[in-house]
Amino acid sequence: MAAAAARLLLRSVSSKDPVTNIHASLHNSFGVTLLKLFPSCTFKPKTQKRHAAHFTFHPDPVPTKYGSTMKMNLFQSVTSALDNTLSSDPTAVIFGEDVAFGGVFRCTVGLRDKYGKDRVFNTPLCEQGIVGFGIGAAVGGATAIAEIQFADYIFPAFDQIVNEAAKYRYRSGNLYDCGNLTIRAPWGCVGHGSLYHSQSPEAFFAHCPGIKVVVPRGPIQAKGLLLSCIADRNPCIFFEPKILYRAAVEQVPTEPYLIPLSQAEVLQEGSDLTVVAWGTQVGHINGEVAAMAQEKLGVSCEVIDLQTILPWDIETVCKSVVKTGRLLISHEAPVTGGFAAEISSTVQEECFLNLEAPITRVCGYDTPFPHIFEPFYIPDKWKCFDAVKRMINY
Amino acid sequence: MILKMAAVRRMMKLYGLGFHAIRQQTSLRASRVPQQRAFHVNGAQRQQPFDSSVEKPQFPGASAEFVDQLEFIKPNVISGIPIYRVMDRQGQIIRPTEDPQLSKDTVLNFYQKMTLLNTMDRILYESQRQGRISFYMTNYGEEGTHIGSAAALNPNDLVFGQYREAGVLMFRGFPLDLFMAQCYANADDLGKGRQMPVHYGSRDLNFVTISSPLATQLPQAAGAAYALKRENSNRAVICYFGEGAASEGDAHAGFNFAATLECPLIFFCRNNGYAISTPTNEQYRGDGIAARGPGYGMMSIRVDGNDVFAVYNATKEARRRAVAENQPFLIEAMTYRIGHHSTSDDSSAYRSVDEVNYWDKQDHPISRLRHYMTAHGWWGEDEERAWRKQSRKLVMEAFERAERRLKPHPDLMFTDVYEEMNPGLQKQKESMWRHIQQYKEHYPLDLYDK
Numbered sequence: 001m002a003a004a005a006a007r008l009l010l011r012s013v014s015s016k017d018p019v020t021n022i023h024a025s026l027h028n029s030f031g032v033t034l035l036k037l038f039p040s041c042t043f044k045p046k047t048q049k050r051h052a053a054h055f056t057f058h059p060d061p062v063p064t065k066y067g068s069t070m071k072m073n074l075f076q077s078v079t080s081a082l083d084n085t086l087s088s089d090p091t092a093v094i095f096g097e098d099v100a101f102g103g104v105f106r107c108t109v110g111l112r113d114k115y116g117k118d119r120v121f122n123t124p125l126c127e128q129g130i131v132g133f134g135i136g137a138a139v140g141g142a143t144a145i146a147e148i149q150f151a152d153y154i155f156p157a158f159d160q161i162v163n164e165a166a167k168y169r170y171r172s173g174n175l176y177d178c179g180n181l182t183i184r185a186p187w188g189c190v191g192h193g194s195l196y197h198s199q200s201p202e203a204f205f206a207h208c209p210g211i212k213v214v215v216p217r218g219p220i221q222a223k224g225l226l227l228s229c230i231a232d233r234n235p236c237i238f239f240e241p242k243i244l245y246r247a248a249v250e251q252v253p254t255e256p257y258l259i260p261l262s263q264a265e266v267l268q269e270g271s272d273l274t275v276v277a278w279g280t281q282v283g284h285i286n287g288e289v290a291a292m293a294q295e296k297l298g299v300s301c302e303v304i305d306l307q308t309i310l311p312w313d314i315e316t317v318c319k320s321v322v323k324t325g326r327l328l329i330s331h332e333a334p335v336t337g338g339f340a341a342e343i344s345s346t347v348q349e350e351c352f353l354n355l356e357a358p359i360t361r362v363c364g365y366d367t368p369f370p371h372i373f374e375p376f377y378i379p380d381k382w383k384c385f386d387a388v389k390r391m392i393n394y
Numbered sequence: 395m396i397l398k399m400a401a402v403r404r405m406m407k408l409y410g411l412g413f414h415a416i417r418q419q420t421s422l423r424a425s426r427v428p429q430q431r432a433f434h435v436n437g438a439q440r441q442q443p444f445d446s447s448v449e450k451p452q453f454p455g456a457s458a459e460f461v462d463q464l465e466f467i468k469p470n471v472i473s474g475i476p477i478y479r480v481m482d483r484q485g486q487i488i489r490p491t492e493d494p495q496l497s498k499d500t501v502l503n504f505y506q507k508m509t510l511l512n513t514m515d516r517i518l519y520e521s522q523r524q525g526r527i528s529f530y531m532t533n534y535g536e537e538g539t540h541i542g543s544a545a546a547l548n549p550n551d552l553v554f555g556q557y558r559e560a561g562v563l564m565f566r567g568f569p570l571d572l573f574m575a576q577c578y579a580n581a582d583d584l585g586k587g588r589q590m591p592v593h594y595g596s597r598d599l600n601f602v603t604i605s606s607p608l609a610t611q612l613p614q615a616a617g618a619a620y621a622l623k624r625e626n627s628n629r630a631v632i633c634y635f636g637e638g639a640a641s642e643g644d645a646h647a648g649f650n651f652a653a654t655l656e657c658p659l660i661f662f663c664r665n666n667g668y669a670i671s672t673p674t675n676e677q678y679r680g681d682g683i684a685a686r687g688p689g690y691g692m693m694s695i696r697v698d699g700n701d702v703f704a705v706y707n708a709t710k711e712a713r714r715r716a717v718a719e720n721q722p723f724l725i726e727a728m729t730y731r732i733g734h735h736s737t738s739d740d741s742s743a744y745r746s747v748d749e750v751n752y753w754d755k756q757d758h759p760i761s762r763l764r765h766y767m768t769a770h771g772w773w774g775e776d777e778e779r780a781w782r783k784q785s786r787k788l789v790m791e792a793f794e795r796a797e798r799r800l801k802p803h804p805d806l807m808f809t810d811v812y813e814e815m816n817p818g819l820q821k822q823k824e825s826m827w828r829h830i831q832q833y834k835e836h837y838p839l840d841l842y843d844k
Contacts, residue, residue: 091624118624124654129613129647133655136617139602140552141625144617156643163607164614172595172603173586174810209811209819233813262816311816 058287059250060220066253075245077219077252078107078184081226082145084256086115089143091180092230094120096130096147104149105186105245131157131183135165135235138180143230148185151239152199157183165235166210179233184226187215187239188280189332189378194371197242200279200333202309205237206342212236212261213309217282219250224259225307232261241280248283264313266320270302273326273388276317276343278306281330281379288381293388301388309339317343318350325356326391330379335363357394360387474681477728478708479698483757485765487703494703494710498772504545504702505767506781508537508760511561513785514570515733517793518577518591522737526797527577531592535700535732537561538759539664542705543727547632547713552618553601554611554633557592558664558731562634566599570789574796581843586810587802608639612648612661616722619657623720630713632660637726638669640683649690652722659722660712661692664699666731671744687724699727700759703766730757803843804830 062069072080085092094108100122102109112120123130127148134146148154154161161183169177189198205213212234216222222240229236241248264276267286273293277285282305293299302320306312321327327347329340340361347359362379370377444452451460480492487493496504515532522530533540540561547553553562560573575582577591585595585603595603602611602618615633622629639645640663652659663683667674680686687694693715697704705727712723730753734741741750767773808823809815830837 091621093620093624121655124647124650126647126650128644129616129651132610132613132644132647133617133620133651136554136614136619137621138617139614140618140621140631142617142621144621159607160610160613160644164605164610167605168603169813170810171585171589171593171605173584173588175584175595175597176603177813179813212812311812311818314818 056287057218057244057248057283059248060218062251063220063253066224066257067255069251069253071249072219072223072252073244073246074216074219074222074240074248075105075107077223077250078226078240079109079111080252080254081223081230081256082108082111083114084227085143085145085230086111086119088256091141092119092143092145093137094145094147095123095133097125097149098122099147103147105240105242107147107184107240107245127153127156128160131160131165134181134183135160135168135178138178138235139168139176141180143180144178144182145230146181146183148183150197150199150242151185151187151201152196154183154185154201154237158204161205161211161235161237162208166208168210168235170210177233178235181235182226182229182238183236184238184240186242186245188241188243189369189374190243191374192371193242193369194374195368198332198369198374200239200331202239202278203333203337203339203342206310206339208310210234211310213239214261214307215239215241215279215309216307217241217279217305218244218248219252221259221305221307223252224257225261227256228258228261231258236261239279243280244283259307262308262311262313264307264316265305266302266316267305268301268303270300270324272299272301272324273328273391274302274304274317274320274324275328275330275384275388276304276306276340277330278309279332281332284381285330285384289384289388292381292385296385297389297392299388299392306343312343314346314350318347321347321351322354325354327355327359328362328384328387328391329359330362330384330387332364332378334366335361336366338363357391360391362387469680469685471679471681475684475694475696475726477696477698478704479701480703480707481701481762481766483762485762485767485769487766492703492707494707496703496706498770500545501763501767501770502772504541505760505763505773506785507561507565508541508702508763509781510570510785510788511537511540511564512760513782514560514564514573514789517786517789518574519733519737521577521793522591527591529591529737530577531557531736532733533558533560535730535753535758536664536666538702538763539662539699539705539727539729541565541759542702543632543634543660543662543709543725546706546709547630548628550600551630551632551713552615552622554615554618554631555601555604556608556611556635556639556664557604557606558636558666559634560592560594563594563596563599563601566596566601568594568596568599568601570792571795572596574792575799578796578799579801580796580799581802582796582799583802586806588806609635609642609644609648611635612645613651614648615659615661616648616652616655616657619652619659619722620655623656623658628717630658630660630717632662632709632713634662634664636669637663637665637667637674637683638672638677640686641677649686649692649722649724653690653692656720657722658716658720660709660716661687661722661724662709663724663726664729665726666699666729668731668735668741668745670735670739671741673744682726682728684724684726692722692724694724694726696726696728699729700757700762702759702763729759732758801842 098104099108100112130146134144137144165178188200202213214225214229216225226238229238268290275285286303290301290303293301302324329343331338331340340363344359362383518530519532521527540559544562544565576594579587593604612633615631619631684694684696695708697708708725716723732754808819
């Protein structure tokens with residue numbers, strides 16, 4: 001069997017097929033042949049099937065106050081926001097790795113052809129350069145929209161973000177600022193991203209006065225919040241949940257509209273327990289956990305999408321906890337030092353006497369984001385459900 | 395297109411095999427017709443289709459010939475990139491065509507700005523020693539790099555600095571009162587008292603506020619230049635940094651972005667021999683900073699930083715071409731840091747007094763210019779005495795005013811974090827004042843504006 005495979009390999013390699021043929025067919029036919037020669041490989045036992053992170057995205061209702069809408073997924077809603085911006089603001093420029101051809105997540109498809117090479121362009125592969133350049137472009141008067149290819153790669157730019165962008169206005173006595181800078185980055189778990197394509201680094205930046213950090217839960221929010229970040233006169237970091245790029249589809253207004261920053265949204269009113277989350281997790285909680293809690297435990301959850309991590313809407317969260325007396329916070333990022341810790345600390349300061357149970361955090365474990373263990377790692381609906389149960393029975 | 399009166403091209407062999415740096419020397423009397431700007435975007439594109447029948451390399455990554463002998467390129471640091479100068483150490487013009495032939499008033503202004511800076515440095519350094527200000531950095535020995543380059547720019551060109559470029563600001567007209575206000579962090583400080591001394595900034599004079607982290611300004615300068623290029627405003631950007639900062643990753647990022655994105659920008663490196671205590675042979679092994687330029691595809695030159703006319707000529711031409719051709723220029727100005735790194739440093743710990751004295755006495759930008767002025771009959775002992783007295787008086791008066799002034803109101807600790815005040819910060823401010831009201835005897839409120 002092995003000898004036959006080896007002979008097949010040699011024959012294919014010595015063939016004099018022209019360049020165009022070898023490329024696809026040689027590799028494909030070799031792979032297919034190999035699988036056929038080893039029948040055990042073609043049988044996929046149940047245990048081998050990839051356990052994809054699957055969930056149902058629950059779209060928001062169709063917005064009526066922003067004009068006509070169009071079906072868009074998350075990356076299309078980002079494109080729409082960028083398109084609106086380039087159209088109305090002649091100083092706006094979009095740059096980063098691979099944005100010219102449309103971006104690795106297709107967020108900038110069509111923009112270079114429509115608006116020109118000087119406005120949508122690739123940069124060298126250097127995150128500290130991308131953000132530094134973006135700061136300078138903003139200082140020079142442009143509306144600078146920088147793309148970091150994955151939030152996991154934002155760390156080389158940490159110095160530029162924390163020491164420069166965040167402090168530009170303060171340290172100059174308001175002579176200079178880089179408020180026209182927005183940094184976008186794909187964020188969060190995606191089913192198979194592992195250590196370096198799954199991170200949610202919002203907590204690192206939450207500790208940095210002077211920047212704003214924003215995470216949308218779906219396409220409608222993404223466009224409105226991104227446009228607010230771009231319009232906002234402070235440097236903003238906009239994290240886009242990458243698992244939602246294709247999976248989240250909503251009717252999104254085609255015209256520009258703004259969803260305010262630093263305003264949390266109460267998605268579902270409730271009386272027994274407040275749940276706070278942001279990004280992908282909001283969909284899990286709002287769509288599934290709240291229903292399960294009502295059905296199986298008779299618990300009425302108030303679900304809040306925080307939306308802006310920094311500066312966060314302390315008032316809305318505290319007001320809710322005063323009403324319900326219980327708080328559950330959930331995020332994918334590791335629990336220690338995660339942003340849930342900040343919310344928890346503030347709420348216990350402000351609402352101590354209103355609390356009926358300890359504030360609970362359902363978050364990632366204190367490990368790097370794992371590959372094959374993702375189903376065990378993520379704060380899924382069962383973990384959240386169980387936390388609700390414990391809090392109610394406290 | 396660009397018109398030149400007499401262009402002299404010279405090919406120069408920098409490295410051993412197959413690597414050349416082209417240095418173009420244009421006469422300084424080049425015509426002043428307005429240049430038509432070529433706006434290239436993503437310049438180098440592959441011209442010919444791939445063709446394997448030809449024995450030429452087809453790689454997208456490099457445009458080069460094949461070679462069949464194994465030979466490593468030897469970096470040439472023994473006789474590195476030569477140093478352009480106009481005056482010798484005695485202030486004599488070496489090649490008359492290179493003399494920018496500036497007017498007496500212009501040259502006197504150069505001299506007075508350099509010496510005023512020197513006087514201010516002496517007084518503020520001393521004031522730190524006496525505990526009047528918390529910190530200071532002098533510019534001794536590098537005055538020529540500041541004044542020569544600043545004079546070659548337009549007033550609305552944007553300046554990004556590191557921390558040893560006070561002369562640029564002084565040349566542009568930043569008043570002594572505002573230098574002092576920043577060092578004293580008093581209520582007149584444009585920066586509202588938030589930063590350590592020498593972290594100057596001025597919107598009116600297009601000088602971006604200094605920050606302490608090194609080399610962060612390099613990619614920012616590239617971004618600003620890109621924005622100005624799109625504005626079509628005929629403005630350039632200059633970015634100053636030291637040879638130590640050039641080791642930072644941000645420097646590499648800045649060079650690469652400026653070159654690939656075709657930015658009208660001058661990178662001006664002050665190579666003064668030391669990064670605090672670290673001498674250049676521990677900072678780099680190559681031929682300084684200028685030799686890195688060609689690696690990025692950047693026009694580069696090395697100049698005598700203590701020769702104010704050489705600095706002026708190089709900056710002027712670099713500026714003209716950076717804007718006309720939308721490409722960055724790298725100028726490495728060789729100089730020497732005569733003073734300590736800062737008031738927190740005592741450089742006798744790592745260098746000899748003899749070394750410092752050599753530069754102070756034998757190759758100083760101020761002396762060299764004075765010799766030039768004396769030779770022209772524009773300056774003498776009387777003028778020198780009178781000017782020393784006057785400049786000292788100006789500095790001392792500003793100093794005394796700054797010292798008497800109150801500090802900014804503590805509310806200013808909470809503003810400008812964001813453009814707008816947010817509720818969280820508002821509460822923190824109120825909490826602070828409640829605390830201070832209760833414990834006021836422990837806080838130096840009398841020193842601050844009411």
